[in-house]
Amino acid sequence: MTKNLKIKVCGMKSTQNREQVEALGVDMLGYIFYGPSKRFVGDSPDAGLFQSDKAKVGVFVNENAFEILGLAKNFDFEYIQLHGKENPKTCGILKSQGLNIIKAFAMDDDFKFSSTAAFEGIVDYFLFDTKTKEHGGSGKKFNWHLLENYKGNTPFFLSGGIGPDDAAEIKKLNHPMLAGVDLNSGFEDEPGLKNIEKLRKFIAELKK
Numbered sequence: 489m490t491k492n493l494k495i496k497v498c499g500m501k502s503t504q505n506r507e508q509v510e511a512l513g514v515d516m517l518g519y520i521f522y523g524p525s526k527r528f529v530g531d532s533p534d535a536g537l538f539q540s541d542k543a544k545v546g547v548f549v550n551e552n553a554f555e556i557l558g559l560a561k562n563f564d565f566e567y568i569q570l571h572g573k574e575n576p577k578t579c580g581i582l583k584s585q586g587l588n589i590i591k592a593f594a595m596d597d598d599f600k601f602s603s604t605a606a607f608e609g610i611v612d613y614f615l616f617d618t619k620t621k622e623h624g625g626s627g628k629k630f631n632w633h634l635l636e637n638y639k640g641n642t643p644f645f646l647s648g649g650i651g652p653d654d655a656a657e658i659k660k661l662n663h664p665m666l667a668g669v670d671l672n673s674g675f676e677d678e679p680g681l682k683n684i685e686k687l688r689k690f691i692a693e694l695k696k
């Protein structure tokens with residue numbers, strides 16, 4: 489089953505690095521539009537950064553829906569990842585404009601999966617990331633056993649601190665709604681610069 493997991497690599501900041509990542513056959517490329525992040529694309533990103541045939545994901549934290557729509561049009565995003573406290577209404581507004589939506593949830597041992605119910609039928613994917621003060625990109629894992637409590641119908645991405653040595657553990661996860669993995673800081677030489685060999689080995693192991 490893990491052979492078919494979607495692979496999203498997040499935090500693209502360099503055109504050359506994006507081209508190398510893309511050549512690995514990943515499914516989705518993520519771009520961070522959140523100023524405080526070390527992976528923020530910046531105010532005037534290089535146009536080449538976005539010249540990709542892969543599905544492009546704009547990542548936002550509590551951003552205004554109209555601002556998101558403008559940026560999605562500018563950069564031709566297929567997906568929008570909402571990584572803050574966005575509500576179902578905001579997700580619905582973006583969805584109604586033809587965008588696919590990934591809604592992130594911050595996981596800790598107190599997380600109630602019932603909080604995902606209001607987003608069912610509105611968003612395309614959930615993304616379960618570790619709860620920290622930074623919103624995302626923490627490099628920290630949550631307790632993956634918590635996923636056993638997720639009984640919803642929306643497929644999800646596993647996220648939060650996934651690293652080069654995790655392929656075997658991910659392959660053991662047998663959740664019917666696990667759709668993909670989100671790879672970020674665990675595969676970096678520096679924020680926004682992915683280590684291609686680490687990604688190559690991990691992807692090969694995951695698909696084996």
Ligand SMILES: O=C(O)c1ccccc1N[C@@H]1O[C@H](COP(=O)(O)O)[C@@H](O)[C@H]1O
Nearest residue numbers: 498525624625626627647648649672673
């Ligand atoms: O990567 C960031 O800096 C970031 C900032 C704000 C929101 C989301 C961000 N990235 C997302 O964070 C998760 C987990 O990343 P990590 O593996 O723990 O580094 C991932 O879904 C990224 O898309």
